[in-house]
Amino acid sequence: MPEKNRTDLPRRELTVGEVATRSGVAVSTLHFYEAKGLIQSMRSRGNQRRYPRSVLRRIAVIKIAQRTGIPLADIQKELSALTNDRQLLASDWEHLSAHWKADLNERIAKLTALRDQLTSCIGCGCLSMRDCPLRNPYDELSEKGTGAYLIEHAGEEQDEAAACIKGSPD
Amino acid sequence: MPEKNRTDLPRRELTVGEVATRSGVAVSTLHFYEAKGLIQSMRSRGNQRRYPRSVLRRIAVIKIAQRTGIPLADIQKELSALTNDRQLLASDWEHLSAHWKADLNERIAKLTALRDQLTSCIGCGCLSMRDCPLRNPYDELSEKGTGAYLIEHAGEEQDEAAACIKGSPD
DNA sequence: TATTGACCTCAACTTTAGTTGAGGTTCTAT
DNA sequence: ATAGAACCTCAACTAAAGTTGAGGTCAATA
Numbered sequence: 001m002p003e004k005n006r007t008d009l010p011r012r013e014l015t016v017g018e019v020a021t022r023s024g025v026a027v028s029t030l031h032f033y034e035a036k037g038l039i040q041s042m043r044s045r046g047n048q049r050r051y052p053r054s055v056l057r058r059i060a061v062i063k064i065a066q067r068t069g070i071p072l073a074d075i076q077k078e079l080s081a082l083t084n085d086r087q088l089l090a091s092d093w094e095h096l097s098a099h100w101k102a103d104l105n106e107r108i109a110k111l112t113a114l115r116d117q118l119t120s121c122i123g124c125g126c127l128s129m130r131d132c133p134l135r136n137p138y139d140e141l142s143e144k145g146t147g148a149y150l151i152e153h154a155g156e157e158q159d160e161a162a163a164c165i166k167g168s169p170d
Numbered sequence: 171m172p173e174k175n176r177t178d179l180p181r182r183e184l185t186v187g188e189v190a191t192r193s194g195v196a197v198s199t200l201h202f203y204e205a206k207g208l209i210q211s212m213r214s215r216g217n218q219r220r221y222p223r224s225v226l227r228r229i230a231v232i233k234i235a236q237r238t239g240i241p242l243a244d245i246q247k248e249l250s251a252l253t254n255d256r257q258l259l260a261s262d263w264e265h266l267s268a269h270w271k272a273d274l275n276e277r278i279a280k281l282t283a284l285r286d287q288l289t290s291c292i293g294c295g296c297l298s299m300r301d302c303p304l305r306n307p308y309d310e311l312s313e314k315g316t317g318a319y320l321i322e323h324a325g326e327e328q329d330e331a332a333a334c335i336k337g338s339p340d
Numbered sequence: 341t342a343t344t345g346a347c348c349t350c351a352a353c354t355t356t357a358g359t360t361g362a363g364g365t366t367c368t369a370t
Numbered sequence: 371a372t373a374g375a376a377c378c379t380c381a382a383c384t385a386a387a388g389t390t391g392a393g394g395t396c397a398a399t400a
Contacts, residue, residue, distance in 0.1 A: 017346060027347085028389055036387090046396045048347055067284055072387070097292045104285045108278060114237055115274045122267045187376060197377085198359055206357090216366045218377055242357070 013042065013050040023059040038062055038076050054087045061088065061096065068104045183212065183220040193229040208232055208246050224257045231258065231266065238274045 020027045033039045034049075039058055041049035058079070065075045078099070082092055190197045203209045204219075209228055211219035228249070235245045248269070252262055 015346080026389080029387085031349095032388060044396085046347085047349095048396070064288070066387095068281075068288070094292055097288055101285060101288045101292065104281060104288065108281050108285060111238075111274060111278050111281070115271060115278060118234070118238070118267055118271045118274065122264055122271065185376080196359080199357085201379095202358055214366085214377095216377085217379095218366065236357095 013052060014055070016041070016049045016051070019051050019055060019059070023056055023063075025059060025063070033059075033062070033072075036072060036076055038072065038079060057088050061093070065096070065100055068100045069107055070100060070103065183222060184225070186211070186219045186221070189221050189225060189229070193226055193233075195229060195233070203229075203232070203242075206242060206246055208242065208249060227258050231263070235266070235270055238270045239277055240270060240273065 014022070016027050016030055019030060025033075030039065030049075034041060039051075039055055039062075041051050041055075044050055062072075062075055062079070065078075066072070078096060082088060184192070186197050186200055189200060195203075200209065200219075204211060209221075209225055209232075211221050211225075214220055232242075232245055232249070235248075236242070248266060252258060
């Protein structure tokens with residue numbers, strides 16, 4: 001097994017494979033993150049990636065941010081201030097995590113509001129464009145995801161999509 | 171303006187453009203939904219799409235489901251039982267919305283748990299693979315998104331990514 | 341030293357949810 | 371009858387977050 005005990009000094013730099021198994025992300029993902037500027041590497045004479053151990057924490061932070069729903073591009077922006085293999089300090093973490101927590105709270109609030117609307121609309125089902133709180137969400141624009149921008153923001157042209165299900169069938 | 175008053179019978183079938191403005195989705199999206207089997211259309215002699223008004227409710231339901239985070243493919247599956255232009259009944263809506271609400275609740279619960287972990291970890295920042303609740307989430311596999319399956323589920327190989335930020339710098 | 345696992349780059353492919361455009365047809369009001 | 375808006379199909383493109391594969395190099399161990 002060529003993998004174990006490669007000049008086993010206590011704290012060497014890590015190879016990409018070591019980082020992969022230790023952080024739980026694929027090697028290809030590490031390449032990808034590097035291409036996106038989320039992590040950096042030094043190179044050995046033979047052009048192989050070498051990482052300081054601090055990269056493990058950086059990856060941990062990236063994965064947590066991702067779990068909260070932050071896109072990689074945004075994570076990159078926030079992390080880019082913390083250049084290169086600079087150790088992430090407690091203050092960095094505090095700053096980032098507080099920010100992401102606020103973000104997460106917002107997302108939770110939105111989903112909760114939606115859930116509550118859903119609850120009150122289950123028994124109704126009118127889905128009226130004019131009257132149903134499930135339609136015409138106030139945050140329609142802010143909730144947009146990939147490529148989901150309003151094309152023909154028809155606004156007032158939108159009519160009552162359907163009368164109440166229990167009422168006049170459409 | 172050729173668009174207004176085209177043989178303005180009270181409840182004709184709708185053209186794709188009419189459906190677009192009335193439902194607030196782009197014509198191209200309607201084509202796309204049709205290709206994906208989410209909606210159907212009849213055709214005029216000249217091969218143009220014609221929709222029963224009930225399609226408006228169907229689209230409303232699709233958009234609500236999307237807001238809760240259900241992928242289109244899943245929406246399609248659930249909607250496919252409700253064939254063609256069959257009117258969505260109150261019972262259908264009740265069934266679907268209850269299901270989606272449960273789904274939404276689950277997502278909210280997950281995010282809330284994450285938020286709470288984040289809260290308790292902001293002051294700590296250890297991010298220890300062994301000890302930090304933010305690492306090794308129990309639902310790691312269930313939370314997977316596009317292509318995010320565990321490649322080398324390294325389990326016990328994963329080591330302590332980093333000691334506590336406040337403690338020994340890595 | 342030779343083998344072999346680990347590594348390298350670069351390009352192409354995947355999925356989701358659509359959008360954009362080219363080239364051509366239909367509809368309907370004038 | 372005709373202009374022009376609206377419609378048609380099909381292919382290609384976008385974005386995010388990666389994965390996969392081909393073809394070639396490095397490095398550590400037997």
